[in-house]
Amino acid sequence: MHSLVLHNSLTRRKERFEPIDPQHVRMYVCGPTVYDLVHIGNARPVVVFDVLARLLRRLYPRVTYVRNITDIDDKINARAAELGVPIATLTGRTTEDFHADLAALGALPPDVEPRATGHITEMIAVIERLIASGHAYAAEGHVLFSVPSYPAYGRLSGRSPDELLAGARIDVAPYKNNPGDFVLWKPSPPELPGWDSPWGRGRPGWHIECSAMAWKHLGESFDIHGGGTDLIFPHHENEVAQSLCAFPGASFARYWVHNGMLLVDGEKMSKSLGNFITLREALARAPGEAIRLLLLRTHYRATPDFSDAALTEAKRELDRFYRALEAFPDIHAVDPPTQVMAALCDDLNTPLALSAMHGLADAALAGDFEAACGLRAAGDMLGLLQAAPEAWFRGAGDDAAEIEAAIAERLAARKARDFARADAIRAELAARGVVLEDGPRGTTWRRAT
RNA sequence: GGUCCGGUGGCAGAGUGGUGAUGCAGCGGACUGCAAAUCCGCGAAUGUGGGUUCGAUUCCCGCCCGGACCUCCA
Numbered sequence: 001m002h003s004l005v006l007h008n009s010l011t012r013r014k015e016r017f018e019p020i021d022p023q024h025v026r027m028y029v030c031g032p033t034v035y036d037l038v039h040i041g042n043a044r045p046v047v048v049f050d051v052l053a054r055l056l057r058r059l060y061p062r063v064t065y066v067r068n069i070t071d072i073d074d075k076i077n078a079r080a081a082e083l084g085v086p087i088a089t090l091t092g093r094t095t096e097d098f099h100a101d102l103a104a105l106g107a108l109p110p111d112v113e114p115r116a117t118g119h120i121t122e123m124i125a126v127i128e129r130l131i132a133s134g135h136a137y138a139a140e141g142h143v144l145f146s147v148p149s150y151p152a153y154g155r156l157s158g159r160s161p162d163e164l165l166a167g168a169r170i171d172v173a174p175y176k177n178n179p180g181d182f183v184l185w186k187p188s189p190p191e192l193p194g195w196d197s198p199w200g201r202g203r204p205g206w207h208i209e210c211s212a213m214a215w216k217h218l219g220e221s222f223d224i225h226g227g228g229t230d231l232i233f234p235h236h237e238n239e240v241a242q243s244l245c246a247f248p249g250a251s252f253a254r255y256w257v258h259n260g261m262l263l264v265d266g267e268k269m270s271k272s273l274g275n276f277i278t279l280r281e282a283l284a285r286a287p288g289e290a291i292r293l294l295l296l297r298t299h300y301r302a303t304p305d306f307s308d309a310a311l312t313e314a315k316r317e318l319d320r321f322y323r324a325l326e327a328f329p330d331i332h333a334v335d336p337p338t339q340v341m342a343a344l345c346d347d348l349n350t351p352l353a354l355s356a357m358h359g360l361a362d363a364a365l366a367g368d369f370e371a372a373c374g375l376r377a378a379g380d381m382l383g384l385l386q387a388a389p390e391a392w393f394r395g396a397g398d399d400a401a402e403i404e405a406a407i408a409e410r411l412a413a414r415k416a417r418d419f420a421r422a423d424a425i426r427a428e429l430a431a432r433g434v435v436l437e438d439g440p441r442g443t444t445w446r447r448a449t
Numbered sequence: 450g451g452u453c454c455g456g457u458g459g460c461a462g463a464g465u466g467g468u469g470a471u472g473c474a475g476c477g478g479a480c481u482g483c484a485a486a487u488c489c490g491c492g493a494a495u496g497u498g499g500g501u502u503c504g505a506u507u508c509c510c511g512c513c514c515g516g517a518c519c520u521c522c523a
């Protein structure tokens with residue numbers, strides 16, 4: 001059995017992964033705030049942790065993968081007000097869009113997908129524990145976490161408390177005892193969503209939901225917590241602080257795994273910068289698997305620059321894989337090849353795994369059936385090569401019969417050695433994006449990229 | 450400014466203290482009526498200056514460049 005090594009942000013080095021319970025691995029990943037369509041930067045952690053979940057399921061008997069939906073947030077409130085709809089309408093619709101987009105990327109659903117609004121009770125319980133143990137205080141309808149009460153604050157993000165105080169660049173609210181203190185609960189005016197609490201009608205701060213949901217679904221201590229590097233501070237730092245103070249003696253997440261930022265034109269793609277490409281737009285330009293491959297061609301901690309050229313290249317790479325599978329309609333399930341497993345077990349080295357897959361494709365193209373089976377199994381680990389080769393090459397379209405007819409006409413012309421006519425037909429098809437391939441078993445066709 | 454990450458062929462992108470994977474593109478050849486696909490072959494890279502070492506792309510230090518974070522963010 002391969003042993004898994006993961007880069008742990010907590011120690012900034014690769015560590016051998018040793019689950020708390022080898023019979024049951026537990027992972028929590030930060031999901032989206034549902035106020036708008038996700039962009040392809042948001043898609044990266046989804047794909048990365050989907051691969052990690054697939055790998056964990058291969059290595060361990062049971063895995064619980066939790067990915068939350070943040071459905072209460074000021075951006076949601078603002079957008080709902082703008083649209084003049086209740087927040088539940090906006091978040092429900094956006095969640096459906098999210099699910100549809102991810103399905104197109106071949107991402108399997110997590111085992112649990114908790115929503116913040118369904119866990120207000122748990123959040124209040126965590127906050128009460130923090131107040132009772134002196135780690136939080138109520139002031140002017142707010143409840144704040146007291147950063148000085150937790151000396152290890154800053155450990156995950158590698159910052160000293162002094163530095164964090166000095167660096168506090170927001171206006172310090174008057175009800176804060178300390179500039180670094182952050183909100184656990186805040187009052188809601190009547191026009192905004194709110195829940196009754198011991199501190200009056202209000203709504204949760206951003207960070208508390210993940211502490212509450214991880215606790216509810218995975219327990220006080222669990223194995224892996226994932227998300228983008230941009231979440232390390234303040235979100236994950238605050239989560240750790242809350243959870244460790246609310247549940248002393250527990251470890252919260254033992255391994256923190258963070259994916260790097262996807263760039264576009266050299267800058268982070270983000271909703272706030274407005275330089276994003278929605279996943280839906282990308283899906284209109286290329287098949288979901290091409291986008292997925294684009295995201296997996298780069299190691300998850302690196303920062304790839306998204307471009308149409310990269311998308312095209314990913315599509316071509318998949319073309320070769322599918323061509324290698326094409327000749328073997330009766331592929332059967334086998335264990336993923338050792339080289340692929342070894343690459344994935346080394347901190348999810350997907351580029352190296354893909355390189356091994358190219359070797360398998362070469363062998364399959366040379367007629368090696370076992371290699372084709374291995375390639376397909378490797379594809380299953382990465383969530384790639386899930387289509388039938390014919391469907392991949394011919395794609396959607398209702399003009400197949402028309403194309404077949406043109407091919408038949410061209411065949412007749414070729415038999416009559418009327419190559420001018422045959423070439424004219426091929427050129428017409430090419431103009432429509434259809435490429436012909438004359439092989440020993442007749443002429444086949446595919447749609448060009 | 451502080452903290453952290455990174456700089457590898459035309460592009461993308463791994464590994465490695467001892468003659469630098471893989472993919473895409475390009476070039477030559479085979480196959481083909483011609484193509485396409487496939488196959489064979491070719492050219493092409495470790496930001497910069499030091500240090501450690503028999504030997505550094507790899508380890509250490511300085512510099513330059515790029516990116517992330519520094520309380521909205523995947």
